[in-house]
Amino acid sequence: MTSGLLFFVVGPSGSGKDTLLDGARTVLADTGRFVFARRVITRPADAGGEAHEAVDDATFAAMKGAGAFLIDWDAHGLRYGVPARCLDDLARGVHVVANGSRAVVAELLARLPDLVVVEITTPPDILAQRLAARGRESADVIRARLDRTTPPFPEAATVVRVANDSTPAVGIECFVAALEAQTVRLRLGRLPIAAGQRALAVLPRDCATVRADDYLGPGRIDLAARGRSVRAEVAIAEPGTLPADSVGLTREVFDRLGLPEGTPVVLTRTPTPASRTALRKKIRGGTLDEAEYARVVGDIVEGRYPDSEVAGFLVAADRGLDDDEVLALAKVRARFASRIAWGEPIVADKHSMGGIPGSRVTMVLVPIVAAHGLAIPKTSSRAITSAAGTADAMETLARVDLDADDVRRVVEQARGCVAWNGRLNHSTLDDVMNAITRPLGLESTRWSVASILSKKLAAGATHVVVDLPYGPRARIKSLVEATTLARLFERVGAGLGLAVEAVPTDGTAPIGRGIGPALEARDVIWVLENNPEAPADLRDKVLHFASRILAWDPALGDRDAARRRAEDLLGSGAARAALDRIIQAQGAREPVRPGRLTHTVVASRAGVVADIDGFAVAGIARVAGAPLDKSAGIDLRAGVGDAVGRGDPLFVIHASAASDLEAAARLAADFSGFTIGETTALSAG
Ligand SMILES: Nc1ncnc2c1ncn2[C@@H]1O[C@H](COP(=O)(O)OP(=O)(O)O)[C@@H](O)[C@H]1O
Numbered sequence: 001m002t003s004g005l006l007f008f009v010v011g012p013s014g015s016g017k018d019t020l021l022d023g024a025r026t027v028l029a030d031t032g033r034f035v036f037a038r039r040v041i042t043r044p045a046d047a048g049g050e051a052h053e054a055v056d057d058a059t060f061a062a063m064k065g066a067g068a069f070l071i072d073w074d075a076h077g078l079r080y081g082v083p084a085r086c087l088d089d090l091a092r093g094v095h096v097v098a099n100g101s102r103a104v105v106a107e108l109l110a111r112l113p114d115l116v117v118v119e120i121t122t123p124p125d126i127l128a129q130r131l132a133a134r135g136r137e138s139a140d141v142i143r144a145r146l147d148r149t150t151p152p153f154p155e156a157a158t159v160v161r162v163a164n165d166s167t168p169a170v171g172i173e174c175f176v177a178a179l180e181a182q183t184v185r186l187r188l189g190r191l192p193i194a195a196g197q198r199a200l201a202v203l204p205r206d207c208a209t210v211r212a213d214d215y216l217g218p219g220r221i222d223l224a225a226r227g228r229s230v231r232a233e234v235a236i237a238e239p240g241t242l243p244a245d246s247v248g249l250t251r252e253v254f255d256r257l258g259l260p261e262g263t264p265v266v267l268t269r270t271p272t273p274a275s276r277t278a279l280r281k282k283i284r285g286g287t288l289d290e291a292e293y294a295r296v297v298g299d300i301v302e303g304r305y306p307d308s309e310v311a312g313f314l315v316a317a318d319r320g321l322d323d324d325e326v327l328a329l330a331k332v333r334a335r336f337a338s339r340i341a342w343g344e345p346i347v348a349d350k351h352s353m354g355g356i357p358g359s360r361v362t363m364v365l366v367p368i369v370a371a372h373g374l375a376i377p378k379t380s381s382r383a384i385t386s387a388a389g390t391a392d393a394m395e396t397l398a399r400v401d402l403d404a405d406d407v408r409r410v411v412e413q414a415r416g417c418v419a420w421n422g423r424l425n426h427s428t429l430d431d432v433m434n435a436i437t438r439p440l441g442l443e444s445t446r447w448s449v450a451s452i453l454s455k456k457l458a459a460g461a462t463h464v465v466v467d468l469p470y471g472p473r474a475r476i477k478s479l480v481e482a483t484t485l486a487r488l489f490e491r492v493g494a495g496l497g498l499a500v501e502a503v504p505t506d507g508t509a510p511i512g513r514g515i516g517p518a519l520e521a522r523d524v525i526w527v528l529e530n531n532p533e534a535p536a537d538l539r540d541k542v543l544h545f546a547s548r549i550l551a552w553d554p555a556l557g558d559r560d561a562a563r564r565r566a567e568d569l570l571g572s573g574a575a576r577a578a579l580d581r582i583i584q585a586q587g588a589r590e591p592v593r594p595g596r597l598t599h600t601v602v603a604s605r606a607g608v609v610a611d612i613d614g615f616a617v618a619g620i621a622r623v624a625g626a627p628l629d630k631s632a633g634i635d636l637r638a639g640v641g642d643a644v645g646r647g648d649p650l651f652v653i654h655a656s657a658a659s660d661l662e663a664a665a666r667l668a669a670d671f672s673g674f675t676i677g678e679t680t681a682l683s684a685g
């Protein structure tokens with residue numbers, strides 16, 4: 001038999017405890033499911049208020065000494081006790097409702113972990129009026145009662161708040177509903193089922209407490225107990241699969257709830273999202289303001305919407321976000337993330353819209369900026385579809401899985417870092433969005449402006465350069481689109497208080513020679529060491545961005561001086577030394593060399609390289625094993641515009657497994673990604 005629940009009704013004098021208790025007693029006492037405890041108080045019986053058992057101090061002390069009270073306390077010069085016989089009612093499975101004190105919640109919770117604290121709330125100004133109108137206490141006593149303070153409730157307490165700021169009838173109705181809702185309890189079970197991001201709660205079809213089918217459908221349910229709660233979609237198990245008085249949670253959501261199996265948990269329907277009107281307005285093509293986005297994003301993060309409605313919203317947002325909406329979204333997203341304070345006037349950062357193989361600009365840019373002396377706490381992603389992300393390439397030299405404290409320490413030691421963003425500025429909102437947008441192929445660049453800049457703000461950046469590569473195979477298809485996006489980045493940045501310079505760049509071909517973690521890191525070291533083999537296009541792109549960042553330093557003032565400074569830091573080896581300091585601070589690793597197995601792909605005809613398909617080349621690098629095999633990848637030997645003879649090398653495939661190498665070689669034989677035009681046609685042009 002599941003024991004009953006103790007409802008401990010608390011709230012400041014005048015909040016309406018007696019009134020709501022009297023009203024609830026009228027409604028529930030005859031159900032046989034609830035009993036209302038009769039308190040023992042050292043207050044005269046005719047003092048008014050509840051029908052308590054009146055005793056004098058000596059009797060109260062004797063009763064206390066004899067263990068007659070489940071809990072007792074002193075307040076307002078009086079002594080209060082809840083009879084211990086309530087435990088018998090609880091043991092019979094009957095719920096007990098008692099008028100209690102906020103001051104003893106922790107003590108009672110220690111004895112009854114499933115205690116339900118029902119806090120009656122009323123605006124302070126109304127409290128005073130009600131106490132005066134009640135006429136039970138003198139003005140001094142009323143003042144003392146209004147000034148009384150009590151400790152906060154323990155985290156583990158289940159606290160249900162009932163507002164009593166309307167009529168008594170409404171207050172009583174809400175109070176009764178709150179009591180009833182808490183009695184819908186099921187015993188918690190852990191299912192041997194993993195569901196990843198999805199949270200599933202399985203109800204037995206023959207559930208004894210609720211009609212399971214009533215909970216099927218797009219909505220979700222909340223399961224709560226002992227101050228903890230989770231939200232889940234509902235599935236139903238056929239009779240006999242689960243105990244009829246239980247609810248089963250899939251592994252991840254069970255672990256998130258963090259309560260032992262068998263705990264009685266309260267099942268309630270997830271509140272209808274208050275922002276649904278705004279969400280539907282967007283789906284119908286309307287525009288939302290910041291307050292509306294705050295409500296919609298809040299409800300989405302809280303899991304109040306079924307995925308279908310979130311998907312509809314994202315499709316609508318993907319199709320139309322005006323500039324004001326992007327700014328509004330950025331401000332709302334910034335609210336969901338705590339902001340690291342670096343205490344410096346300039347904290348530099350960089351973002352690239354990516355999609356161009358190679359182009360490992362960050363790993364050269366950060367050391368230059370750090371060598372100059374500006375803070376640049378850069379966090380980067382791992383590869384999603386490419387052959388390497390910055391984090392993958394940096395990880396061939398140093399640890400990148402830094403947490404926030406590591407990042408702060410590394411920047412203090414080396415002025416910069418190149419860390420993996422997976423453990424930092426985590427965004428629940430992104431998780432929710434990505435789970436829906438990725439399968440749908442929704443990649444709104446305008447939406448990403450809000451996401452990117454709000455994360456930069458959270459990371460504590462003050463000045464951000466943004467690389468917007470454009471080209472037929474880049475995410476941004478044209479210079480016009482890149483320029484429009486650049487203006488949007490700068491406008492939204494300004495709206496967030498960030499200095500942003502967004503720069504369209506050539507995204508028509510790979511940058512650098514290496515494609516794959518170790519090969520890209522090799523390019524980086526070559527540029528930093530002024531190696532004659534260093535790819536000039538990578539060096540130029542780095543200096544282009546470095547000069548923009550350094551120009552923000554008032555000590556330099558303009559871009560020409562900044563450019564010279566960047567070139568000096570590179571040419572003198574100061575940037576190279578800065579990278580070493582960063583590597584040491586992050587944790588040096590034995591550098592990963594390019595794979596020892598190689599296969600050279602040669603030109604099938606003489607001519608001029610007219611085009612290099614970055615997708616194709618990155619695809620070959622991935623088949624060779626990148627990015628998981630950090631040594632695998634492509635080493636380009638010819639670039640766009642180079643004249644090649646028949647049989648000249650176009651690129652060398654590196655791998656560490658023969659099977660990977662062969663597969664990559666076969667893929668390259670089908671299509672190397674290189675288009676070689678006629679020598680005459682081009683030279684004549
Ligand atoms: N919702 C309400 N609207 C108006 N008056 C109320 C309401 N709830 C309680 N009261 C009045 O306020 C005074 C204090 O209520 P009471 O139930 O005694 O509070 P408590 O027991 O928390 O001290 C009483 O005179 C009561 O009649």
Ligand SMILES: O=P(O)(O)OC[C@H]1O[C@H](OP(=O)(O)OP(=O)(O)O)[C@H](O)[C@@H]1O
Pocket residue numbers: 010011012013014015017018049075080099100101102103104145148150
């Ligand atoms: O510790 P607190 O939460 O502040 O409560 C102090 C006391 O006030 C209430 O008593 P009583 O019912 O006599 O006074 P009230 O009706 O004015 O609340 C409540 O039942 C507590 O006994």
